[in-house]
Every structure is written in C-alpha cells, then in structure tokens.
C-alpha cells in the first residue's frame with residue numbers, strides 16, 4: 203500500500219537542515235505567518251532552540267540534538283571517540299535538559315554516545331554519519347507507519363488529531379499525520395478534524411498549514427469541541443503522536459490528549475497512537491514515572507503577543523499528559539502494530 207503513495211509530494215517541508223557547518227531550524231514559533239530558518243552554529247544555540255520550541259515534536263528534537271552534538275564536537279580536540287566523549291558530555295547534558303518529557307532527546311544522545319565509545323580516530327566523521335542516520339531512519343519509519351496505521355481505518359472515516367505530528371515534528375511525512383496523509387490518499391479518511399491545541403496552537407497554526415500544502419482541508423475545532431464532535435458521530439478514530447510510550451503502553455503526549463482518549467472511549471471512537479520505536483521507553487514502567495514538562499504560565503496569558511487573560515492572575519501550564527494504555531486501541535510503530543496494548547505485548551515487540 204505504501205508503494206502507491208507519492209512521497210515526494212509530502213517531502214517539501216523540512217524543519218531541520220544540516221548545511222555542513224551549521225544547523226538551520228524552521229522557526230515554528232512564527233509559522234504560518236513567517237517562514238524562516240534560525241541558524242545554529244553551536245550546541246547551546248540548538249539547546250536554546252529546543253527549549254524555546256523553535257524546533258519541536260519528539261522526533262525532531264532528537265534529530266536536532268544529534269546535530270547539536272556534531273556542532274559541539276567542533277570545539278573538541280581529541281584523538282579518539284572515547285576521549286572526545288568526556289569533553290562533549292557537558293554539552294550533551296545541556297541538550298538533554300532542554301525539554302524533559304520526549305524520550306527521543308535522550309535516545310538520540312545515547313546513540314551519539316555509543317558511536318563515540320566505539321570509534322577511534324575517525325570519530326568526527328562517524329558522529330556526523332550517525333546524526334544523518336537518525337534523521338534518515340525517522341523518515342523511513344514514518345513512511346512505513348503511515349501504511350500500517352492507515353490499514354486499520356475503514357474507508358470513509360472521520361478522524362481527529364491533536365497538536366502537530368507532521369513533517370514539522372519529524373524528519374518528514376510525520377507520525378499521526380503520516381497515517382492521516384496515507385489514509386486520505388487511500389480514501390479511507392474522508393474528514394480530518396484538527397484540535398487547536400492551546401496554548402501554543404500547534405493544531406491551528408502548524409497542522410492546518412501543513413495539511414493545506416498537501417491539498418487536504420482539515421476542519422479546525424476548539425479543543426473544547428471534541429466531545430461534542432464525537433457525540434455527533436463525526437469521528438471514528440482519534441489519531442495522535444507520542445512523546446514517550448512506557449513499558450505498559452501508557453503514553454505521554456500533548457496536553458489534552460488524555461481527555462480525547464476518554465471522550466473517544468465514551469463515544470465508541472477508536473484511539474490510535476503513532477510513534478517510532480525511538481519514542482518507546484521500556485525503562486519507564488508506567489506513566490506515573492514520566493516527568494511532565496511545565497512551561498512558563500505566561501504562555502497562557504497572550505496569543506500572538508496580544509493579552510487575552512485578565513491581568514494579575516496565576517496560571518498552571520503543564521504541556522503534556524498521560525493517556526493510560528487501557529484507553530488506547532492501537533499503538534503503531536515501524537516495528538509493528540500492537541492492538542489493545544499491555545505490558546506483555548509491549549515486551550514481546552520491544553524486548554526489555
């Protein structure tokens with residue numbers, strides 16, 4: 203099925219560009235009104251870009267961090283990889299601290315560490331090759347997951363998605379949005395609803411814009427409209443990405459995902475999580491052990507620089523939540539699909 207898709211159609215947006223001497227990041231704070239790249243010439247600039255959401259989405263921040271290590275290596279004078287690792291460790295720890303919830307960040311840095319430990323005098327070349335491999339593997343995984351996820355959807359279905367999980371959040375094509383792209387191309391999906399995703403509006407600004415480039419017209423809904431929409435029967439599948447999938451299948455994703463899962467179960471809609479295996483964290487037993495990022499409450503007081511909240515108030519701004527595995531109907535990864543996930547099925551596919 204995936205061979206039928208013209209992937210080049212979907213490969214126009216690239217949030218991360220390696221120029222050979224710098225990392226260029228599509229500035230997602232300004233999309234869709236300004237399309238421009240921020241140039242990072244050292245690893246701390248990459249860490250700052252990850253923290254500020256200039257680059258965002260679990261796979262994309264892992265890829266950016268890997269290139270950040272390549273940039274950090276420019277400041278290092280070492281004869282082999284093991285010696286370089288000691289000098290690179292502080293920069294890697296600053297990259298890792300940029301955002302806590304998406305495991306792809308730590309996963310990509312662990313891959314870079316492993317390459318350093320195993321490499322001799324050619325460690326710089328091998329490090330750069332590893333960063334490119336992380337990006338290339340992500341794109342290939344997304345294309346494969348698109349076909350696997352779409353196959354679960356009955357023709358003519360309505361789907362709802364949350365946040366942005368497309369090319370902007372990955373090396374290309376997207377996770378949940380990849381399934382939606384494939385599903386629309388195969389006429390399995392007839393309607394796409396995108397939740398706004400307050401407070402940062404990834405759905406309203408990014409997903410809507412990204413789907414427009416493909417000629418897919420999503421219907422934007424307020425996050426608060428989801429239950430009402432599902433009650434009317436307009437949604438057969440909720441399809442979302444993930445920032446961390448635990449050993450038991452509990453899944454952290456953008457704040458608001460959990461209430462979509464509850465609402466889907468209540469209304470008889472199915473709930474699909476789509477993520478590469480780099481998002482699976484078998485070392486975290488359940489969602490209770492995930493650190494949930496809390497961002498500046500100021501993000502909730504204004505939209506586009508215009509104050510929308512009363513003055514002198516307090517706000518709480520957790521930016522992820524955990525959906526329990528019992529509310530998930532399918533976890534789609536490039537390694538395969540787990541329906542009605544639980545720890546035994548997770549361990550069978552991903553080992554320990």
Ligand SMILES: CSC[C@@H](O)[C@@H](O)C(=O)COP(=O)(O)O
Pocket residue numbers: 258259260261304364365366367368371372376377378404442443444445455456457521
């Ligand atoms: C393929 S992206 C999967 C998730 O990273 C995505 O759904 C999400 O929650 C992104 O959050 P963000 O805060 O925009 O980085």
